[in-house]
Amino acid sequence: MIRRAVLIVLGLIWLGPTYLLLVNASRPATSYDPASAWVPSGDFALLENFGHAVEGANLGGSLASSALYSVVSPLLGVIIGALAGYTIVVLRLRHGFWWFLLIFGGTVFPSQMMLVPLFVSYSDAGLYDTHLGLILIYTAINVPLAAFVLRNFYSGVAFSIFEAARMDGASTWRIFWRIYLPMSVSALTAVFILEFTFIWNDLVFGLTLTQTENVRPVMTAIAGLMTDVYAGTPVPVGLAAGLVVSLPTVVLFLATQRLFARGLSLGSV
Amino acid sequence: MLGRFRHGYVAPAAILVALLLYAPFVWTAYLSLTRYDGLEPPVWVGLANFGKLFSDPALLTSTRNTLIWVAGTMVLPVGLGLLVAVLSYDIKGGAWYRVPFMLPYALSGAGLAMVWSPVLSHDGIANLLLGVDTAFLQEAPHNTLAMLLVWTWQQLGVNTLLFVVGLQSIPKEPIEAARLDGASGWRLFRHVIWPLMRPLTAVVVGLALVASLKTFDIVWVLTQGGPGRNSETLAVTMYKETFVASEYGYGSAVAVLLTVVTGLASYLYLRRQVR
Amino acid sequence: MFRSRMATFGVAALVLTACGGGNTAAPQKKTELTLYNDKGAWTKFFDEMGALSKQSIGLGMKPTGYTDSAQYQAFIKASFRTNVKPDLFTWQTGGMLEEIVKQKQVADTTAVWQEAIKAGDLLQDLAPYYTIGGKQYCVPMNVAYWGMFYNKKIFDKYGLKPPQTWDDLIKAADTLKQNGVKAFYHTSVLFSFVWFEQLMAGTDPDLYDRLSTGKAKYTDPGVVQVMEKWKQLIDAGYFINPGDKTDPGDVLKNGKAAMVSFGTWFNTSMTQRDMKPGTDYDFFVIPNVNASLPKTSMIFESGPLCSLTKAADPDASMKYLKWWTTAEAQEKWASSRGDVSANPKVTIKDEALGAVTKDAGSGKYRLVNRYFEATPPAILTAALDGFSKFVTEPGTYKEVLDTIQKSADEYWSTHQ
Numbered sequence: 001m002i003r004r005a006v007l008i009v010l011g012l013i014w015l016g017p018t019y020l021l022l023v024n025a026s027r028p029a030t031s032y033d034p035a036s037a038w039v040p041s042g043d044f045a046l047l048e049n050f051g052h053a054v055e056g057a058n059l060g061g062s063l064a065s066s067a068l069y070s071v072v073s074p075l076l077g078v079i080i081g082a083l084a085g086y087t088i089v090v091l092r093l094r095h096g097f098w099w100f101l102l103i104f105g106g107t108v109f110p111s112q113m114m115l116v117p118l119f120v121s122y123s124d125a126g127l128y129d130t131h132l133g134l135i136l137i138y139t140a141i142n143v144p145l146a147a148f149v150l151r152n153f154y155s156g157v158a159f160s161i162f163e164a165a166r167m168d169g170a171s172t173w174r175i176f177w178r179i180y181l182p183m184s185v186s187a188l189t190a191v192f193i194l195e196f197t198f199i200w201n202d203l204v205f206g207l208t209l210t211q212t213e214n215v216r217p218v219m220t221a222i223a224g225l226m227t228d229v230y231a232g233t234p235v236p237v238g239l240a241a242g243l244v245v246s247l248p249t250v251v252l253f254l255a256t257q258r259l260f261a262r263g264l265s266l267g268s269v
Numbered sequence: 270m271l272g273r274f275r276h277g278y279v280a281p282a283a284i285l286v287a288l289l290l291y292a293p294f295v296w297t298a299y300l301s302l303t304r305y306d307g308l309e310p311p312v313w314v315g316l317a318n319f320g321k322l323f324s325d326p327a328l329l330t331s332t333r334n335t336l337i338w339v340a341g342t343m344v345l346p347v348g349l350g351l352l353v354a355v356l357s358y359d360i361k362g363g364a365w366y367r368v369p370f371m372l373p374y375a376l377s378g379a380g381l382a383m384v385w386s387p388v389l390s391h392d393g394i395a396n397l398l399l400g401v402d403t404a405f406l407q408e409a410p411h412n413t414l415a416m417l418l419v420w421t422w423q424q425l426g427v428n429t430l431l432f433v434v435g436l437q438s439i440p441k442e443p444i445e446a447a448r449l450d451g452a453s454g455w456r457l458f459r460h461v462i463w464p465l466m467r468p469l470t471a472v473v474v475g476l477a478l479v480a481s482l483k484t485f486d487i488v489w490v491l492t493q494g495g496p497g498r499n500s501e502t503l504a505v506t507m508y509k510e511t512f513v514a515s516e517y518g519y520g521s522a523v524a525v526l527l528t529v530v531t532g533l534a535s536y537l538y539l540r541r542q543v544r
Numbered sequence: 545m546f547r548s549r550m551a552t553f554g555v556a557a558l559v560l561t562a563c564g565g566g567n568t569a570a571p572q573k574k575t576e577l578t579l580y581n582d583k584g585a586w587t588k589f590f591d592e593m594g595a596l597s598k599q600s601i602g603l604g605m606k607p608t609g610y611t612d613s614a615q616y617q618a619f620i621k622a623s624f625r626t627n628v629k630p631d632l633f634t635w636q637t638g639g640m641l642e643e644i645v646k647q648k649q650v651a652d653t654t655a656v657w658q659e660a661i662k663a664g665d666l667l668q669d670l671a672p673y674y675t676i677g678g679k680q681y682c683v684p685m686n687v688a689y690w691g692m693f694y695n696k697k698i699f700d701k702y703g704l705k706p707p708q709t710w711d712d713l714i715k716a717a718d719t720l721k722q723n724g725v726k727a728f729y730h731t732s733v734l735f736s737f738v739w740f741e742q743l744m745a746g747t748d749p750d751l752y753d754r755l756s757t758g759k760a761k762y763t764d765p766g767v768v769q770v771m772e773k774w775k776q777l778i779d780a781g782y783f784i785n786p787g788d789k790t791d792p793g794d795v796l797k798n799g800k801a802a803m804v805s806f807g808t809w810f811n812t813s814m815t816q817r818d819m820k821p822g823t824d825y826d827f828f829v830i831p832n833v834n835a836s837l838p839k840t841s842m843i844f845e846s847g848p849l850c851s852l853t854k855a856a857d858p859d860a861s862m863k864y865l866k867w868w869t870t871a872e873a874q875e876k877w878a879s880s881r882g883d884v885s886a887n888p889k890v891t892i893k894d895e896a897l898g899a900v901t902k903d904a905g906s907g908k909y910r911l912v913n914r915y916f917e918a919t920p921p922a923i924l925t926a927a928l929d930g931f932s933k934f935v936t937e938p939g940t941y942k943e944v945l946d947t948i949q950k951s952a953d954e955y956w957s958t959h960q
Contacts, residue, residue: 003356004366010353011369017422018372020394021384030818033798034387034790038394055588084282093275099283101539106286107479108531109294112508113524115615116307116622117293123626140289143282148475149431152468152543156438172278187434194427201377203611208619211578211608211628219377224584224611226379227490229735231585232813235383235791242380249375253368260433261364304958307621308647390789392800404787407732407936496732496786497933497944512614514925 025239049240061214073138074195081146301521318522342481350428370426382490409499435469576604577631582616584609682848684886688807690843706828736931745841756918926951
């Protein structure tokens with residue numbers, strides 16, 4: 001009982017700012033007053049605000065690109081990373097720790113500093129303003145995270161499972177694909193969620209490595225409205241834009257809930 | 270036999286990371302030894318940028334703030350995330366209790382700033398609720414602490430999710446055995462569950478360590494490191510010097526320092542936790 | 545020499561099939577140009593311009609907007625070294641323009657300027673901001689005059705009129721203070737320089753100009769006095785708290801402060817909030833602090849629209865710049881954003897802004913280049929930090945000036 005009570009209290013605190021977001025994104029654009037930001041407005045203007053935000057902007061192409069990047073790159077990243085983790089831990093790759101360190105090392109570089117060199121090399125390699133270019137960089141960023149999570153996840157799995165499969169004559173690839181990957185669905189999904197959200201909300205790479213509307217991610221079209229003082233965007237319009245573009249991520253959270261719902265049978269409460 | 274494909278399996282990961290994440294850094298490392306404005310050819314200056322860096326009083330502030338971020342991240346998003354995971358993982362409908370914590374994670378950085386500005390503003394909602402007249406984003410170090418709370422609001426859900434994955438991967442047998450021995454509640458958690466969830470705990474802490482050392486976005490959207498540089502982190506200093514001030518060489522030196530510190534910290538941590 | 549192409553190595557090896565960088569074919573004929581800009585929020589307006597230009601000169605235009613100007617500038621500079629060349633791009637006047645002109649990257653627009661001035665499409669007064677070594681480069685993408693937006697209803701309530709002198713302004717601030725209303729807005733994020741440049745320009749515009757070219761020091765008595773004056777105003781309680789994160793548009797609308805100083809582009813914030821000029825808000829030119837100056841100083845901001853000498857189709861780019869200055873183009877550009885225009889023929893719908901533009905065009909004001917453009921980036925960075933510290937702790941002004949001067953010394957020691 002205490003556990004539920006603590007969760008509910010914490011949850012309510014967490015919902016406070018979410019409430020502010022909803023209330024103010026739904027408020028008619030011209031009636032925003034920060035002094036009474038928490039008072040709900042009688043009129044529901046969320047869609048109107050969002051419509052106002054994207055007026056004239058061609059979001060169709062960007063939405064499709066964003067969806068492409070945020071699904072394909074995490075998928076690739078998760079599989080490549082999981083394979084690396086599996087090789088290091090289960091196949092006991094020689095110098096595995098150092099391989100792991102090499103891969104995880106990809107996370108230590110500040111991404112802001114990568115922009116200019118990446119732009120220069122992308123334009124030389126013909127990758128600038130291509131879907132492939134963005135998929136590559138997003139995948140590369142995902143790999144270390146996936147490798148880390150899956151490496152550690154597999155390290156907790158009994159080695160006897162692998163041995164038994166080998167005894168049955170399964171190839172190492174088959175064991176990975178048929179046994180280890182399915183076994184780690186919850187870990188893979190958690191990583192996928194993280195990566196999806198990162199890519200969907202990414203601005204820096206999307207801005208620097210693309211140019212045409214059909215290749216640019218959707219965030220690049222929205223962000224200016226929310227931050228640029230020259231735009232003069234009323235707060236409810238900016239919030240509505242932020243809220244609506246977050247919806248795919250929220251849907252992903254809710255759709256994957258089931259996978260994390262299986263608790264251990266510890267027989268409590 | 271077994272080993273034939275081993276390197277082949279690890280190669281895609283290693284190659285992607287090396288070419289797309291390591292290679293760009295070579296350029297940064299080179300620039301840190303030059304004076305460069307982005308246009309004229311870089312002028313070699315040896316270690317001068319590092320000399321300047323270590324005598325720059327701003328480095329002290331940035332380092333202090335970065336350390337607050339690292340320590341704070343371990344306590345709040347990670348610690349609280351663990352609490353929420355442990356409280357919710359084995360109760361009926363636990364996943365639904367976690368929804369409020371996941372929602373903020375969907376919000377982009379610019380959206381985050383727009384939601385929290387009216388709260389942390391002088392004359393804002395936090396002033397009203399707490400009955401104090403403080404401009405939460407103005408004075409150091411409590412502007413960093415205020416941003417840390419915003420960060421906690423956004424990041425807690427992901428940490429919880431990873432902890433839950435860790436909790437779910439624990440085999441049932443040892444727990445049932447401990448139960449038969451009469452362990453329950455805190456003792457069961459402390460002596461049986463906690464050691465068994467260590468692999469994923471190491472992931473959460475490792476990721477949080479790297480991310481907190483590189484803290485940038487949230488500071489940039491809320492205070493841009495100010496006022497008067499008092500909420501700058503190392504990554505913000507790096508960004509400002511490189512892009513805003515066009516001092517690419519000096520900014521790169523900060524980047525190299527930050528990378529070395531992050532790399533070293535991760536190495537020391539991983540060596541203990543992962544090997 | 546060690547080149548930035550290091551990383552290329554990797555990427556190219558990775559994508560063997562990707563066609564390498566040899567896109568240096570003969571100049572193509574373009575029918576649609578790309579316009580890179582750091583005003584991501586203006587995409588809609590740029591798109592409208594693209595449609596109009598396609599109609600009238602058969603040359604379309606698509607914007608590529610950035611949202612962070614520092615990152616944008618780094619990107620444009622880097623693009624000079626690559627085969628990704630913007631057909632058109634926005635930039636900053638002052639040192640930033642000089643820097644890229646020195647690299648012989650920017651196309652000379654002297655002919656466009658001469659013709660436009662003759663046709664009455666551009667003012668001679670604007671030319672100096674675009675002139676380097678006797679030649680003109682780029683054309684004005686936008687112009688903005690800085691002054692004071694004020695809440696008309698509050699002014700009316702307390703019987704206040706737009707001030708003619710500095711003393712009037714302070715009297716108005718006192719009246720507001722007696723009635724519990726904050727007179728002025730200021731902030732510690734990004735726009736922390738606004739009151740500094742305004743007080744400098746209204747006190748000693750020559751000193752301001754010398755300061756931006758490194759011929760005067762931030763520790764000079766004239767500058768110190770300006771900071772003391774600024775401190776007095778803050779100490780007198782005229783300003784809202786700099787930690788107030790409310791959008792300035794909402795500050796003015798909700799009467800949190802009665803006056804907000806910004807460029808004429810702030811008008812967009814007003815119209816976006818359904819504020820009616822003349823009844824809800826209005827605009828006045830800020831009087832000089834020093835009444836003995838011959839002309840009222842007005843902060844002026846202009847963003848250039850440029851093209852590169854090595855653009856894919858230099859003729860098309862030049863043709864576009866020329867079209868951009870015409871009354872037809874500028875009419876659309878100004879009216880869609882509710883802002884003013886560089887073209888004096890354009891009628892500005894907003895009365896107060898129209899009057900300012902007209903007066904500025906007739907030489908009534910001394911135009912002073914905005915601090916943001918006038919100051920080299922390295923010094924600007926230190927100054928913005930310094931002023932943000934100062935507005936939070938006004939007592940630190942001496943220390944703040946010392947810090948800014950330190951980075952100025954360092955900058956000028958390696959530049960000229």
